[in-house]
Amino acid sequence: MNESFFFIASLLPELVKGLQITLEISLVSFILGLGLAVILLPLRIYAPLPFSTLSRGYVELFRGTPLLVQLLLIYFGLPSLGLKLDAYTACVIAISLNSAAYQSEILRSAVKSIPEMQFLAAESLGFSTLQTYRHVILPQTLRTAIPALVNEMVTLVKESSLASVLGVVELTRRGEYLVAYTFRALEVYVAVALIYLAACTILSQAARGLEKKLRIPGYEKGVV
Amino acid sequence: MEQVLRVEGLKASYGGQEVLHGVNLTVQRGEKVVIMGPSGSGKSTLLKCIVHLIKPKSGRIILDGEDLSDGGVDLKKVRAKTGFVFQQYNLFPHMNVLRNLTLPLEVVKKVPRSEAEARALQLLKAFGLEEFAYKYPLQLSGGQQQRVAIARALIMDPVLLLLDEPTSALDPELRREVLETLVDIAKQGRSMLIVTHELDFAEAAADRILLMDKGVIVEEGEPWELLYRPKSEMARRFLVEIRAVVHHKPKS
Numbered sequence: 001m002n003e004s005f006f007f008i009a010s011l012l013p014e015l016v017k018g019l020q021i022t023l024e025i026s027l028v029s030f031i032l033g034l035g036l037a038v039i040l041l042p043l044r045i046y047a048p049l050p051f052s053t054l055s056r057g058y059v060e061l062f063r064g065t066p067l068l069v070q071l072l073l074i075y076f077g078l079p080s081l082g083l084k085l086d087a088y089t090a091c092v093i094a095i096s097l098n099s100a101a102y103q104s105e106i107l108r109s110a111v112k113s114i115p116e117m118q119f120l121a122a123e124s125l126g127f128s129t130l131q132t133y134r135h136v137i138l139p140q141t142l143r144t145a146i147p148a149l150v151n152e153m154v155t156l157v158k159e160s161s162l163a164s165v166l167g168v169v170e171l172t173r174r175g176e177y178l179v180a181y182t183f184r185a186l187e188v189y190v191a192v193a194l195i196y197l198a199a200c201t202i203l204s205q206a207a208r209g210l211e212k213k214l215r216i217p218g219y220e221k222g223v224v
Numbered sequence: 225m226e227q228v229l230r231v232e233g234l235k236a237s238y239g240g241q242e243v244l245h246g247v248n249l250t251v252q253r254g255e256k257v258v259i260m261g262p263s264g265s266g267k268s269t270l271l272k273c274i275v276h277l278i279k280p281k282s283g284r285i286i287l288d289g290e291d292l293s294d295g296g297v298d299l300k301k302v303r304a305k306t307g308f309v310f311q312q313y314n315l316f317p318h319m320n321v322l323r324n325l326t327l328p329l330e331v332v333k334k335v336p337r338s339e340a341e342a343r344a345l346q347l348l349k350a351f352g353l354e355e356f357a358y359k360y361p362l363q364l365s366g367g368q369q370q371r372v373a374i375a376r377a378l379i380m381d382p383v384l385l386l387l388d389e390p391t392s393a394l395d396p397e398l399r400r401e402v403l404e405t406l407v408d409i410a411k412q413g414r415s416m417l418i419v420t421h422e423l424d425f426a427e428a429a430a431d432r433i434l435l436m437d438k439g440v441i442v443e444e445g446e447p448w449e450l451l452y453r454p455k456s457e458m459a460r461r462f463l464v465e466i467r468a469v470v471h472h473k474p475k476s
Contacts, residue, residue: 120277121314125380126304126332135327139318216317218362 008191011178018174019195025163026156029092033099033156034149040104041141042133045111055104062101068162070094075166088165095160102152110145111137112178143214150207154200161196171195226253227286228384228415229274234283236266236273243269245439246283251384256416258426258447261436262462266418268311270436271388274417275303288383304332307377309387313369315361321348321372322357325379333380347375351405367398371405378409385409387418421466427451433457 032142043055055085062070085093114137122132142149175192179185229251236244243266251257259267262263272278274285276292276299285292288305325344329335335343348354351371359370370390377385390406391399404426410416410429420426426433426447433450435443435458443450443459454460 039342115314116315117310117312118316120272121310121316124275124277124303124306124308124310125328125376126300126302127328131331135331137456140316143318216362217360217418219317222359 004187007182007184009188011188011191012195014178015171015174015191018169018171019199021168021170022157022160022172023199025088025091025095025160025168026153029095029099029160030153030156032092032096033103033152036096036100037103037107038138040100041107041111042130044104044108046129046133054123059101059104062098063105067094067098067159068165070098071162071166087163091160091163091166091168095156095163099152099156101153103149103200105143106145106148106152110141110148113144114140140174140216143216146207146211146214150204150210153207157200157203158196163173227251228253228255228288229417230284231270231274232284232286234270234273234285235281236269236278237281238269238278242281243439244273244280247436247439247441249434249441251415251417253383253415254413255431256410256418256429258430258433259417259419259436260421260426260433260462260466262465266439267436268388271308271386271417271419274386275299275306275308277308284471300332304328304380305383306382307368307382307385309357309373309377309385309388311392313361313366313373313393315369315373316378320355320358320360321364324361324372325376328376328380344375344379347379348372351375365398366394367401369403370394374402374409375407378414383415385414385416387416388418389419389421391420391422398463406412423451427442435462437462 015152040055040058043051045052047055071091071094074094075087078085078090118136118140119132122136127135160170161172162168164176167173169177171192175188178188184187227250227303229249231247231249234244234247235242238472243264247266247270249257259270261267268310269278273280274287278283283293287302290297290302292299292302315321315325319327320368322341322344325347326337326340329340329343345354345357348357351374353368353371353375356364356372358369359373360392365374369392374387374390378475387406394402399422403422406418406425407429418430430447433447434441435450435454435456437458443454443456445455450459451463
């Protein structure tokens with residue numbers, strides 16, 4: 001038992017290198033996904049029919065197919081259309097596009113919690129639709145959505161393990177290498193799992209702090 | 225005298241039902257007009273229709289010389305010329321009081337930030353609200369929030385100030401501070417169209433009172449005339465009811 005403990009400890013430096021790549025992929029994909037979701041959201045709530053249907057179709061497409069299939073399509077499928085991407089880029093693109101679909105759904109339900117009168121108040125001051133979205137609706141939506149967005153970020157940390165399938169040497173792939181060297185699958189994968197657990201726990205905690213910090217002052221004591 | 229607002233034959237629906245059946249009214253420049261009427265009579269819809277927050281079905285609205293029924297008119301510009309105060313204040317809760325005032329100036333009127341802040345602080349000071357400049361709306365009392373909302377409408381220097389039951393959501397002891405603010409503004413000669421049931425305010429500040437019922441204006445006149453010598457049976461009944469409510473309220 002003691003021996004296993006020291007063995008797992010000795011793996012850590014190697015696995016932490018993998019964790020860096022894991023966090024990098026998930027964070028970059030999260031930010032790109034959020035950016036895309038912020039653009040998709042007004043199309044869903046304001047834009048006339050063809051646009052809103054298109055953006056809904058996008059969401060359905062990425063939520064209705066497995067992320068692994070999306071990864072394989074982009075990495076192995078696109079080259080036959082003449083677009084060849086390295087594994088890392090393909091992963092980031094696939095995960096970003098996938099996450100954008102989920103994040104735009106998160107934002108859409110957060111928008112619903114904003115009173116209709118906020119739109120009217122901005123309109124009554126002479127704001128355009130875009131100005132209303134940018135200054136009044138989006139900042140409140142993002143605040144409301146923080147818990148759900150962090151959930152999504154945590155999900156991405158875990159889902160990015162699929163990148164190992166394309167050969168990106170992130171945390172899971174590094175674990176696979178170590179198993180190949182040491183033949184000690186149990187200890188290695190326990191170590192990998194613990195690192196994922198630690199990373200996700202820290203993220204959730206940090207998010208709680210962020211949520212508190214960004215909470216609208218005075219919100220606790222009453223209704224909007 | 226010059227008209228700042230002219231409404232002709234305004235019809236509007238709300239929730240599939242026609243609630244305004246052809247309303248006519250005018251507001252002269254500098255005039256204070258109060259609209260009263262039972263709930264559901266269409267007062268609030270009328271006010272929202274004037275700046276097209278609710279789209280009217282038919283009729284003409286001429287605001288500061290611009291015909292809003294004309295398709296080419298830029299509603300944003302028209303709205304920037306009017307101030308609208310809602311029953312529920314509707315401040316932006318994620319910004320402090322100062323930012324609530326400066327944002328519309330910067331975004332709509334393209335006033336530089338430093339100048340906008342100077343103007344906002346000056347206005348807050350005139351309202352006795354300067355100590356709240358860096359507080360957030362939800363940290364203030366209802367009366368304070370409503371006065372900030374009035375300041376936000378005024379900072380745009382509107383040609384017409386529209387107020388939709390500005391004191392109805394407030395406790396009696398908070399109404400007075402809002403009403404005092406409104407009386408001050410009325411004295412400064414700004415054109416105002418106010419939906420309210422505050423009889424004392426109407427008597428003190430209004431030049432004219434319009435009484436609405438079931439989507440039309442049933443009677444209009446100067447305050448003393450309408451409040452003490454109403455012509456229609458409807459006006460008499462309405463006033464009796466509203467005075468009964470007022471007298472049951474605890475004195476503040």
